[in-house]
Amino acid sequence: MSSLPRRPLGNTGLEVSAIGFGSFKIGRNEGIKYPTGYELPSDEECSHLLDGILDLGINLIDTAPAYGIAEERLGQLLGKRREEIVLSSKVGERFVDGESIYEFGADAVTQSVEESLRRLKTDHLDLLLIHSHGDDLHILNETDTVAAMQVLKLAGKVRAIGLSGKTVEGATAALDWADVLMVEFHIRDTAHRELMRQAHAQGVGVLVKKGLAAGHLNPQAAIEFVLSEPSVDSLVLGGLNLDHFRSNCKIASDVRMD
Numbered sequence: 001m002s003s004l005p006r007r008p009l010g011n012t013g014l015e016v017s018a019i020g021f022g023s024f025k026i027g028r029n030e031g032i033k034y035p036t037g038y039e040l041p042s043d044e045e046c047s048h049l050l051d052g053i054l055d056l057g058i059n060l061i062d063t064a065p066a067y068g069i070a071e072e073r074l075g076q077l078l079g080k081r082r083e084e085i086v087l088s089s090k091v092g093e094r095f096v097d098g099e100s101i102y103e104f105g106a107d108a109v110t111q112s113v114e115e116s117l118r119r120l121k122t123d124h125l126d127l128l129l130i131h132s133h134g135d136d137l138h139i140l141n142e143t144d145t146v147a148a149m150q151v152l153k154l155a156g157k158v159r160a161i162g163l164s165g166k167t168v169e170g171a172t173a174a175l176d177w178a179d180v181l182m183v184e185f186h187i188r189d190t191a192h193r194e195l196m197r198q199a200h201a202q203g204v205g206v207l208v209k210k211g212l213a214a215g216h217l218n219p220q221a222a223i224e225f226v227l228s229e230p231s232v233d234s235l236v237l238g239g240l241n242l243d244h245f246r247s248n249c250k251i252a253s254d255v256r257m258d
Contacts, residue, residue, distance in 0.1 A: 003253045004057035007233045010205030012160040012179050014086050014126060018227055018252040019245070020060030020207065021053050022238035027063075027070025030098055033214045041240055043073075050077050052242040054084055056249050062182075062207075062236045063120075064090035064131055065112055066100060071119035079121050088127035088207075089116045090164060092145065102133045109148035113157055128158040129182055136163065136170020146177055164209065171195050180205035185232070186213050187225050200231035211235045219244070220251055227255040 006015045026046050029038055041049065053061075061078070063070045071089065078085060091112045094101045103112070113128065130145055139145055140163075149161040162180035165171050168191055171181050181199050183192040185208045196206050211226040212219060226235045237248060 004249045005253065006057075006059070008205075009086070009160070009207075009233050010179060010200075011203035012127075012205055014160065014205075016060040016086050016205075016207075016234040017058045018234060018255070019058055019223075019249055020062055020088075020234045020236035021050075021058050021245075022209070022236045023061060023063040023070040023074060024067045024238045025240050026050075026067075026073055028066075028068030028095060030068070031095070031100070035215050038240065040069075043076075045240075046073055047077050049240060049242055050074070051081075053245060054081055056245060058245070058249070059084055060086045060088065060207075060234050060236065062088045062127075064093065065116060066090070066093040066095040066131060068095060071116055075119050075121035082122055086126045087120065087122065088129060089113075089120070089125050090129045090131035091149070092139070093131040093133065100133070104130075104139050104143040104145045106144035106148035106151075109145055110152065113152055117157065124156060125158045127160050127162065127180055128152065129162050129164040129180065132163065132165045132170065134166045136165040136167045137173060140170060140173050150177070160205070162205070168192055168195050171199070175199060175202060175204060178204055180207060182207040182209050182236070184208070184210045185226060185229070186211050186222055187217060188213060193229070193231075196229065196231040205233050206231050208232050208235045212237065219248055223248055223251045224255050227252055 160179035162178040163174040164182035
């Protein structure tokens with residue numbers, strides 16, 4: 001049995017591993033922000049990676065329509081282990097012919113979720129997050145995105161909803177309705193710290209993205225820094241190397257998470 005810690009994800013009723021798996025690299029290698037390029041893994045390599053990820057005790061898998069073929073690959077590979085997984089996807093951004101397309105209307109949100117469910121071969125998402133293009137407050141205040149997500153939650157298509165945003169102002173505004181927030185937080189960027197603590201105090205789950213600054217930080221120090229913050233429920237990491245994930249989970253297991 002893995003010793004990878006799990007924490008309650010706010011008041012959602014879900015428990016998530018201290019390390020989550022971000023699926024970007026299994027589906028897309030265009031328009032990347034990583035320091036070096038990479039080839040997409042083969043189907044066999046992808047299957048080995050994902051089984052290994054789950055066997056390490058990682059139960060949070062984060063994906064999105066903007067992650068190329070990631071949803072299709074997850075749908076092909078995770079069916080037999082779906083009940084082990086807290087599955088998170090997003091709405092608002094698609095990646096088509098090398099470019100991001102942003103759509104935040106109610107019909108687009110509903111259609112996006114239906115397509116994600118089809119690709120993932122599941123009847124529900126555990127988490128659904130807004131994939132912000134940067135203007136968080138415009139999305140929250142001037143579009144029907146949140147209302148459409150609330151309808152999907154009431155219909156049982158998604159279990160919990162939230163924002164994967166860019167700004168402290170957006171995340172703060174989302175506290176009025178969100179079950180979960182995904183924020184950037186690492187040694188070089190602590191702007192969201194007080195907001196994260198406020199969210200945690202209100203029972204809103206906190207997921208951290210880019211905790212290694214897209215591969216620019218030392219994993220040992222970066223993981224220890226993020227997971228030592230008591231408001232953090234899980235740190236979502238991307239990657240294709242199972243040995244790296246094994247090492248990262250060992251670091252996470254050794255962090256004191258008070």
